[in-house]
Amino acid sequence: MSPELERRALGAISVAVEFESGNVPLLLNELCHALERLLADGTSHALDLRAIPLAPGEEDRLLLALGQGELVAQLEADGLSEIRECAYPGIWCITHRNPAGSVVGRFIEVTFVPALLASQRADVALGLVRMTRTLRGESRAQEGAGAAVPPEKAHH
Amino acid sequence: MNATTFETFRTELAGLAGRAPRSTLTDAERVARAKAVIRRRVDGRNAAYLETCLHCGMCAEACHFYVGTGEAKYTPIYKVAPLRRVYRREIGPMRWWYRLVTRDISAAELEAFQELVFDSCTECGRCDLMCPMGIQISPMIGIMRQALTAAELAPAEYRAVKAEQTTAKKDLGIGPAEIAALAARLTAEGVKVPVDAAKADIVYFATSLDVRLFPESVKDAARIFNRLGASWTLLGRSAELLGTGESNTEVNVTGIVAEAEQRGAKILILPQCGHAYPRMRFEAANILARELPFEVLTIAEYIGRQLKNGKLKLKPIAGRPKVTYHDPCKQGRHGGVFEEPREAIKSLGLDLVEMESHGRTCYCCGGGGGQFLIDRAQRLRQRTFEIKMHEADATGAKSLVTSCNSCRYNFLAGAAQASWHTEVQSLVELVGRQLAD
Amino acid sequence: MDRMNQSVAEALAARGVSRRGFMKFCATTASLMALPPTLIPTIAAALEKAKRPSVIWLPFQECTGCTESLTRSNAPSIESLIFESISLDYQETLQAAAGFAAEEARNAAMEANWGQYLLAIDGSIPLGNPGYSTIGGVSNLDMLKHAAEGAKAIVAIGTCAAFGGLPNAHPNPTGAVAVSDIVKNKPIINISGCPPLPVAITGVLMQFLVFGQLPELDALGRPKVFFGQTIHDRCYRRPFYERGQFAESFDDEGAKHGWCLFKLGCKGPTTYNACATVKWNMATSFPIEAGHGCIGCSQPHFWDAGGFYEPLSTTRWGGWKQLGIAAAAGAAVGAAAALATRAGTGAAKKEEKTS
């Protein structure tokens, strides 16, 4: 059973309990203020959800409260990552998973564009090299490059 | 009482200290004697009190000497500090520990406490009511007084009186001869006063103060007994012989009980006297270690009872004048005599207006417990008197009634000094003058 | 290519991981080390240059629970940890080599990195008899002393290595002691817990990697990042404690409502660890979430510190019988004092009467 499945299975066991750490409203308020600052002077803000004590179910409630926005992006780099805009534009929920599918990090960013979405200078440079080679027909081996999945695994 | 008698008496008291015998005890003897008294008198009850004190200081607020002067040394519980130390070091369960951490009492210390237990305490018992722990402080001050008396460290006036009692068998110049003379005079004036009759249902006393300053009170008491047709006699000895200044108490109580028993007395009635009442009423049986075969009443209590059961009838005083009543500490707070004197005042047709502190919380006259003997304590007495004066003035009464001749003397002395014009009246004399036919 | 001289960024690039992937790695690393997201760029910059350290892992009197815990680490996974961040040169349980080959590999790695490698120890060291625990005929004590010589720093993994742990519990038959009882001249990082949180292990290794220095330690030599707060401080049941709502037994209404387990012996208030935030089994849960109080496994002598189910506010008091004996003794002394006083005053009274 995959860890994610296990998690879901555990979640499916009904425990008629509502826990409350009281942090959800505080976080929502913090995000609201962060949005104000973003508009005022462009300051971005980020929260690491794992560093905040949340009762079981509270993380889900927080995400539910933030809702679903227009944009969802997926990043495949050593596991799948999801970059999702919330119902309140400017608030982004970023979830990192490892190759096994387990969540290894969850951040909420308040910014116009999360840094991860932008093409990275180093990648662009590498891509440019590859593209130039392709155009010159010097190498056919790099066919299909540009996708997020690396062409080879570095297992030794 | 005329002004000359009063002044003579005051002058005599002022000279009393000079007549005190010299004490030749060594310091060690004084300490040993004082400790012996404390060890003998402090029992389990006192122990529980001494163990419970929290040093909260509330008792100070009850004490007229503290309230009157604001001086911290007059805090009641502080006055028994040497007693407490002796208790802790020699009587209490943790004496081994206290012997390590406290020092023994000294003669000098005992002497320093003379002022605190004699000049500035009248054993009025007001602090006993105030204490949140229920500590009865005044009886322990009584023990302190006895201890100092045994150590011959009582004030000179007390020692002079004690010497007079022991050697001349007189109290302030009053002995059997003077009492007999007064009785003869009163009988000659038409009020029959039997002295030392062989048999009597009622045995009555006169105090040396009664004889010297207030013979009218003896006369009026006699009138009342005679009107009721009682079988009574006046004892040929003074009530002060019960032991002014805590001296000779046991010897004298034994003698008085014997005399009353010998006459087949059913009731021992005490005159308008402070310390005699609780002494005979509550302490005598314990001193003798047996129950007394007669009842002990104070004259005010007797009058009240006779009025209540209808045997005594009074003519109301015309005009229903406003009066206030001073509860003598030893009769009221120490004896529970509150209702009876008020019954008499009611029957006299007087308009009783109570002072702010009355009944169980009544302030002391300032000179109780024999304190009035001490010449140097004049200032302290006056301060207390002033408290009383203000409370009495606040009632608007033109006359203050009391049933203790010591209180009465103190009020007269205080009034003279403060030019206070409220009339000080004696309950027994008011009653004696208003007897209905 | 010489793996030892590769930086982490290079190692990742060699695997074809994109820059985005590298940033993701930095973000999860920051999260792991409980660093604020604002430090992610700093971490990235450091990882650009950081060289992968050699790690020698020696197991002494242990149960392999700590290794089990580490292998369940998924953030980052042990595979990526081994291949990307550190050079795990000796780990009996995980390495393929065995016997003399393994020992040779260890000696070679130690020699090659003398003075530079990170020494990880799990298990306590028996001082009672060298034969209680040996590797290839070498006693734990001798091996530790030698390995510690060439180590840059030592990481004591698990309560046994950190504080003596279970083998050290009363009556301690093997004479087990902690690493810090033997090695005095090297920096030691204690990552206690029975077992420790996997992220605490990997986090410390990461910290060493990223910042090239040891993390800030508490009074017991534990990294403050993971051991700076008590379980109680970060427990999601803390509001119940504050509200005075406690489970009185494991099956009462309070327990069903998930109330505070203090009265059932939870040692959360005196236990410093990150279980309440990091959680176990891929962040699924931790003991308190499963309805059992914390047993305080990351604290020294937790095994001997009273029962797991004894609430912290209980004390030793001897029972009513002992108090009764004390009372009887007090009564005897008190009665003796009072009776002696009575006899004294009685004699004084008689004396007074006769005189």
Place this chain on the structure above:
Amino acid sequence: MSLLDFARGPAFHVAILIFVFGVVWRLVGVFLLRRNRDLSPARAGHLLEGGMRAILMRSLPPHELEKHIVFQHASGYGWHIAYFAAFLLFGPHMPFIRQFLGFTWPTLPNTWCLALAAIALALLIVLLLRRIVNPVLKRITSVDDYISSVVTMLPLITGIAANAHVQLFGVRYEELLALHVLSVCALLIWFPFGKLMHLFLAFPARFQAGVLLQRKGVEA
């Protein structure tokens, strides 16, 4: 052995044995002393009732002599009530109480207890300062008063600090908890030797006074 283990273990064990031994020693030593039987006829009957009434009367604030002692009375009541409420209604104390009694009772939220403890502490500090400056109290104060005052306050201070997780001078929670238990040990050890004994002696003393005054026909 950590400080906390020491405090919860041998320290408390010894302290409570000393407490019981000392308290019984002092009580028995007082109550077995000679007590003279009162042979005079009582003015009023119902002596026991009088004694019981005194226990109550001297506890109740209304009092004819109250005028000058309002502050003492109110502050005394205030800190005693707050102190015992903070001790007896604080949830985490319940296992401690249960180990002796075998049962417990409902408790208050911690913040309430924290507030109560703060009130008690504030009043105790005011009363201690008052003891230092008030001339009457200066006269009658002994070392006992200061020791008793301090050992009474220490559990409050350490308890508040531990409960509020105030890191006093870098002292950690388990150390604060240990200090809290040790301060209770100090309280228990000092208890039989100082004025704290009034916890056991106040009611007997009041009872005695009540009987005495009832005999005399005076309201206690």
